Every structure is written in C-alpha cells, then in structure tokens.
Amino acid sequence: MAGPGPTFPLHRLVWANRHRELEAALHSSQHDIEQEDPRGRTPLELAVSLGNLESVRVLLRHNANVGKESCQGWAVLQEAVSTGDPEMVQLVLQYRDYQRATQRLAGIPELLNKLRQAPDFYVEMKWEFTSWVPLVSKMCPSDVYRVWKRGENLRVDTSLLGFEHMTWQRGRRSFIFKGQEAGALVMEVDHDRQLVHTETLGLTLHEPEALLATMRPSEEHVASRLTSPIVSTHLDTRNVAFERNKCGIWGWRSEKMETVSGYEAKAGEVYSATNVELVTRTRTEHLSDQDKSRSKGGKTPFQSFLGMAQQHSSHNGAPVQQAASPTNPTAISPDEYFDPNFSLESRNIGRPIEMSSKVQRFKATLWLSEEHPLSLGDQVMPIIDLMAISNAHFAKLRDFITLRLPPGFPVKIEIPLFHVLNARITFSNLCGCDEPLSSVWVPAPGSAIAASASPFPCEVDPAVFEVPDGYSVLGAERSEPLRDEDDDLLQFAIQQSLLEAGTEAEQVTAYEEQLQLERALQESLQMSTEAEGPGAPLRAPPSFEEQLRLALELSAREQAEWERRGRREEEDLQRTLQRSLTEL
Structure with missing residues (x-):
C-alpha cells in the first residue's frame, strides 16, 4: 500500500529531469533507489531510457545499480548505448567498471579465505x-589458464587478453592475489613489458573517488560501442x-572408457545436457x-552462416504523435x-527499438570422473567466481556448472558460447602430473604434506607469488579495462574476426581445404550431370557460398542416415534379444 504523497516519487522527478530535487530526495535517505515502477524500471533505467543525463549523473553518484537488467533482459549500459549519446555511454560505462571493480575487490x-x-x-x-561452420574453427583462438594455489595465495596466468580494434590481443599476464591481515594484495604482472600494477584491497576500497577517476573510458572505447x-x-x-x-555400436555396452587428462571417464559418465537454448x-x-x-556485412560467403543478417525487426509500434520527443x-x-492499470499496448519510451533475434537449441557435453582429486566446490568454483566478474566466458561457465550436475568432477565441458562458437574447457596437468613444472612438486614420502588428508598432495613454490627480479612495480592503473568482455561488444568482435582473413598460414590452410571441398563438390555435380544424361544442360560452377551450403546439407543428410x-540396428538387436528370451 503506497503511503501519502505521489507514488514513485524518485521516478517522477526523473521523468521531469528535476535533478536538483532528485539530489535532495536521495540525501534524505527515505526512498528506495532500486524501486521498480509499474513498467519494471528502476529510477536509473528510466533516466537512461528518457535520455535525462543530469538525473543519470545524480543517481550514479548515489550508487544506483548499473548491473541491473530490465524485464526485457537489457543491461543499463546497453540501454545507454541505444540512446546514441556519447556522454551518457561514457558516464554509465565508467560507473559500470567502477562497480565491477569494487565488487571484485570486496x-x-x-x-582467499575459502x-x-x-x-x-x-x-x-x-x-x-x-x-560448426566449416573452416572457421581454424580461425578461433584458444588459451590455457594456468592456476597456482598455495595457502591463501592464488595466481592465474593467461595469454588471450581480449579484443581490440577487431583483432585478438595476446600477451603474457599473471594475476596474483595474496591474502593479508588488512585484506589482500592484488597484482597484475605484464611479463612482456616487465611491469607490475599493484593495489592493496583495504586502501582501494577506502578511496572510491580515486578509483572512479581511473575508470574513465577513452573516447575510442565509447566510439566503438556507439558504432x-x-x-x-x-x-x-x-x-x-x-x-x-x-x-557401443547399438548403445548397449557400458564399460567403454574415455581418458581425459589422465582420468578415465566411463562412457556411462559422459552426459549430454539437452534443451540448452542460446538466445541471441x-x-x-x-x-x-x-x-x-x-x-550486416554480406562481404563474404561466411556471412549467412554467422547469422548476422536481421531476421525480424520490432519497433515501438504506435505512430509518432505531434507532441512526441525522440525519447518519448x-x-x-x-x-x-x-498508472499500473493503464495499458500502453505497443507504446513505449526510449528510441524506437530495431531488433533481430535468433533462438538455437544446443547440446552441451560433460565428461565426469568420480576419481578426480580436485573439489569442484572448494577449489575450482572460487576461481571461476572470481574470473566471472570481469570475464564473459567464465560467467557462462559458472552459470552452467552451478546447475544440479550429475556426480563427479567435470574433467571436460563443452558448452555453447555464442551463435557460432562453442567453448571446450579441459582440466589438465594437475600438480604437474602430465608436464612437470619446477614450481610444483609432489612431496617426499613421510613429509607433513604427503601425510595430509588430500587425495593428491602437492607442494607449490611460494616464489611464484612474488614479483620477478627486474620488474618495475607501479600503483593501480585502470585507464582502460583489461578484460571488458561484455557479450554485446565481444560477440560482434568475434563475428568480425571470423569474417576476416587470419594469418598467412591460416589462409594457406583454409585455401587448401577450400580446394578439397571444391573438388569433392565438383565430382558430386559431375556424377549428377552424368546421371541426368548427355543432353543435360551445362551448369555454371557454384559459388563458394553455394558450395558451403551444399556441404552442410550433405553433412546433415549423412548424419541423419547414420x-x-x-x-534400425538397435531395433534389430532388441528383437533378436526378445526372441532369445522367448525361446528360453
């Protein structure tokens, strides 16, 4: 039951962009800054949709949640981009990165305690x-995250840094987290430039203005989002x-083994996750x-397979009225x-939406081993939770493995990542058992570590958590987020990358495979022409796009026939077994 006075007072101030009164109302601490209006919007979401920049600035200064998603599943930053206002995007992006950083640090x-x-x-x-697109997998990147854990110290090494200017950025980076009495020390080590950026958790969280200032995105970053x-x-x-x-051939044997990273997963312990839908x-x-x-592209034969073309558009629907504004x-x-009882039907605020959508159903696959010594909940999930805050790939992995999985450790997981990409994650080289490392060793028999209750005891050299000799140690630097992997920008970057030629070696390999595909299809077409008889008209050579389409159709038909x-074989076997039981 609403109290005295107008309902949704913050929203009404936002609607009129009365930002000074909004500031005063928020200082009084009598209002819920995250309250949703009858259309499901918080004051910040309403201010962004209406393009009221002054109100947005006031709400962000009072810590309105930038990570909130609308009822339609759009984040505040995405709605800010839809306005086309560079200042709005810069402001929301700055506070989004600031809130992410404080969330990660907190x-x-x-x-570390876990x-x-x-x-x-x-x-x-x-x-x-x-x-699943032919030839595209060779252009896809791969990466190995190397993880050391000793006590409350953690180090994660990576080489795939993200996407910038439509190319994959690689480098040697280490992220080191060291527990301390006052909180934690966080280090980002750039091995290529021999630089180390450090920040102490307790000090950083007590200097919000200084941290916010380092989060201001560049003009190029904002421009890349707006285009x-x-x-x-x-x-x-x-x-x-x-x-x-x-x-087995008919699916009735159950003792076949598949070894993944030295751990056997019985065929009965390989699961398919069905009804996984990827909505783009x-x-x-x-x-x-x-x-x-x-x-939209249309430049290359891959374009139609990448699903870049719009499939349908939806707008705000109702005709523009005379008193309308661009945001209303x-x-x-x-x-x-x-008025919650008033139906807006197809009317809406904000710039009229132009949207295409695609829904695809995938199968995800899990290889599970009940003998694996790592604990998913105690050892692996804390690392995935940390990385997921700023890494879209890890966020999708976290969302999947937090489901109620069958028993066992997932030694290998394959999940859909984007429209044309799957991610296959394999856990390997546990404690250097596959490829020995000088920083990790199995303790000698009789030592305290060897006698511990751990099913796979190993010792990690404490030196891996120290700054290498000769490196320059600097303070925190966040002029540009290192891993800004939002789904919207990253997926577009991936699609553009797949459309472009790779390295020279990749071009040669792709060209050789293209020739093999062309020869196979030409032979198929020649056989088809001969079957039609000598009087059949000559056909023009098919385009590469047509060849890819034919190849996919042939592959699908072969899979269906298989x-x-x-x-049929399984049904024959069942009938045979049934007859044998009847005769007995």
Missing part, C-alpha cells in the same frame, strides 16, 4: 573455441536435462546507415506511464 577476501581451507594445487584450464550493434546472448538452461551418452538478440537503432551496412516517440503522459541406421 569478494577477494572471502575467496581457498585457505582447501589443499594446495596447480591445474591448467584449456579453453578451445570451436565452430557496433548491441548484442545480447543468453544461455537459457531452465529446461535443461542431463542424459547419459550411450556407447541484436539491436541497431543507434547505428548510422553506414554502421548498419557494416554490421508516442507521447506517453506521466499519468499513463505510472542415426537412422543406428536406430
């Missing part, structure tokens, strides 16, 4: 990006179901005609908007 002590309880270890997480589509990729696992993979939505209302043309195109009045044969 969570580090809990992470790790302190667990046995020490070293493990490698290999990320391989694959695609790229807004892409939202959501992994829908609400209806997911886990099914054991069958093994793309918005372009903020783009110029030139930017839209660039995003159907002239909705405040009384109409704030599955039909398997079902």
Whole structure:
C-alpha cells in the first residue's frame, strides 16, 4: 500500500529531469533507489531510457545499480548505448567498471579465505573455441589458464587478453592475489613489458573517488560501442536435462572408457545436457546507415552462416504523435506511464527499438570422473567466481556448472558460447602430473604434506607469488579495462574476426581445404550431370557460398542416415534379444 504523497516519487522527478530535487530526495535517505515502477524500471533505467543525463549523473553518484537488467533482459549500459549519446555511454560505462571493480575487490577476501581451507594445487584450464561452420574453427583462438594455489595465495596466468580494434590481443599476464591481515594484495604482472600494477584491497576500497577517476573510458572505447550493434546472448538452461551418452555400436555396452587428462571417464559418465537454448538478440537503432551496412556485412560467403543478417525487426509500434520527443516517440503522459492499470499496448519510451533475434537449441557435453582429486566446490568454483566478474566466458561457465550436475568432477565441458562458437574447457596437468613444472612438486614420502588428508598432495613454490627480479612495480592503473568482455561488444568482435582473413598460414590452410571441398563438390555435380544424361544442360560452377551450403546439407543428410541406421540396428538387436528370451 503506497503511503501519502505521489507514488514513485524518485521516478517522477526523473521523468521531469528535476535533478536538483532528485539530489535532495536521495540525501534524505527515505526512498528506495532500486524501486521498480509499474513498467519494471528502476529510477536509473528510466533516466537512461528518457535520455535525462543530469538525473543519470545524480543517481550514479548515489550508487544506483548499473548491473541491473530490465524485464526485457537489457543491461543499463546497453540501454545507454541505444540512446546514441556519447556522454551518457561514457558516464554509465565508467560507473559500470567502477562497480565491477569494487565488487571484485570486496569478494577477494572471502575467496582467499575459502581457498585457505582447501589443499594446495596447480591445474591448467584449456579453453578451445570451436565452430560448426566449416573452416572457421581454424580461425578461433584458444588459451590455457594456468592456476597456482598455495595457502591463501592464488595466481592465474593467461595469454588471450581480449579484443581490440577487431583483432585478438595476446600477451603474457599473471594475476596474483595474496591474502593479508588488512585484506589482500592484488597484482597484475605484464611479463612482456616487465611491469607490475599493484593495489592493496583495504586502501582501494577506502578511496572510491580515486578509483572512479581511473575508470574513465577513452573516447575510442565509447566510439566503438556507439558504432557496433548491441548484442545480447543468453544461455537459457531452465529446461535443461542431463542424459547419459550411450556407447557401443547399438548403445548397449557400458564399460567403454574415455581418458581425459589422465582420468578415465566411463562412457556411462559422459552426459549430454539437452534443451540448452542460446538466445541471441541484436539491436541497431543507434547505428548510422553506414554502421548498419557494416554490421550486416554480406562481404563474404561466411556471412549467412554467422547469422548476422536481421531476421525480424520490432519497433515501438504506435505512430509518432505531434507532441512526441525522440525519447518519448508516442507521447506517453506521466499519468499513463505510472498508472499500473493503464495499458500502453505497443507504446513505449526510449528510441524506437530495431531488433533481430535468433533462438538455437544446443547440446552441451560433460565428461565426469568420480576419481578426480580436485573439489569442484572448494577449489575450482572460487576461481571461476572470481574470473566471472570481469570475464564473459567464465560467467557462462559458472552459470552452467552451478546447475544440479550429475556426480563427479567435470574433467571436460563443452558448452555453447555464442551463435557460432562453442567453448571446450579441459582440466589438465594437475600438480604437474602430465608436464612437470619446477614450481610444483609432489612431496617426499613421510613429509607433513604427503601425510595430509588430500587425495593428491602437492607442494607449490611460494616464489611464484612474488614479483620477478627486474620488474618495475607501479600503483593501480585502470585507464582502460583489461578484460571488458561484455557479450554485446565481444560477440560482434568475434563475428568480425571470423569474417576476416587470419594469418598467412591460416589462409594457406583454409585455401587448401577450400580446394578439397571444391573438388569433392565438383565430382558430386559431375556424377549428377552424368546421371541426368548427355543432353543435360551445362551448369555454371557454384559459388563458394553455394558450395558451403551444399556441404552442410550433405553433412546433415549423412548424419541423419547414420542415426537412422543406428536406430534400425538397435531395433534389430532388441528383437533378436526378445526372441532369445522367448525361446528360453
């Protein structure tokens, strides 16, 4: 029941952009800054949708949540990009990165405390990006995250730094987290430049203004967002179901083994996660005609397979009225908007939306081993939680493995990542058992570590958590986020990367495979022409796009035929077994 006075007072001040009164109301601490209006918007979401920059600035100064998603699944930053206002995007992006940083830093002590309880270890997480599009997988990157844990100290090494100017950025980086009495020491080590940026958790969290100042994005970063589509990729696992993979020719034998990183996963312990849906939505209302043309592409044969073309568009629907404004195109009045009983139908605030969407159903695969000594909850999940705060790949992995998984440690996982990409994550080289490391060793029999309760005891050299000799140690530096891997910008970057030629070696390999594909298809077409008879008209050579389409169709038909044969064989076997039982 609403109290005296107008309902949604903060929202009404935002609607009129009365930012000074909004500031005074927020200082009184009598209002909920995250309250949702009848249309599901917080005051910040409403201010961004209306393009009221002054109100946005006031709300952000009072810590309004930038990470909140709307009822339609759009983040505040994405809505800011849709306005096309560079100052709005810069402001929201700055506070988004600031809130992410404080969230990450505040969570580090809990992470390190959880790790302190667990046995020490070293493990490698290999990320391989694959695609169902022919020839594309060779252009996809891969990376190995190397993880050392000793006591409450953690180090994660990586070489794939992200995407910038439409190219993959590589380098040798280490992220080191060291527990201390006052909190934690965080170090980012750039081995290529021999530089170390350090920050002490307690000091950083007590200097919010200094931290915020370092988060201001560059003009180039803002411009890249305003000239790229807004892409939202959501992994829908609400209806997911886990099914054991069958093994053997007819699926009736169950003792076949598959070894993953030295640990055997029985075929009965390989699961498929069905009903995993990947929902991809793309918005372009903020783009110029030139930017839209660039995003739609059409330059290469891969374009249609990458799903870049819009499939359908939805707008705000109702005709523009005379008193309309760019951010209120159907002239909705405040009384109409704030009345929960008033139906807006297809009317809405904000710039009219131009959106395409795609829903694809995938299978994810899990290789599980009940004998693996690592603990998913105690040793691996804290690391994934930490990385997921600033890494979209780890966020998707976290969302998947927090489902109710079958028993066992997931030694290998394959999940859909984006429209054309899967990610295959393999845990390997536990404590240097596959490839020895000088920084990790198995303790001698009889030592305290060897006698511990850990099923796989190992010792990690404390030197790996120290700054290497000769490196320059500096303070924290965040003029540009290192891993700004939002789904929208990253997916567009990945798609553009896949459309462009790779290295010279990759071009040669792709060209050789293209020739093999062309020869196979030409032979198929020649056989088809001969079957039609000598009088059949000559056909023009198919384009490469047509060849790819034919190759995919042939592959799909072969797969379907193989599955039909398997079902027939299984049915024959069942009938044979049934007859044998009847005769007995």
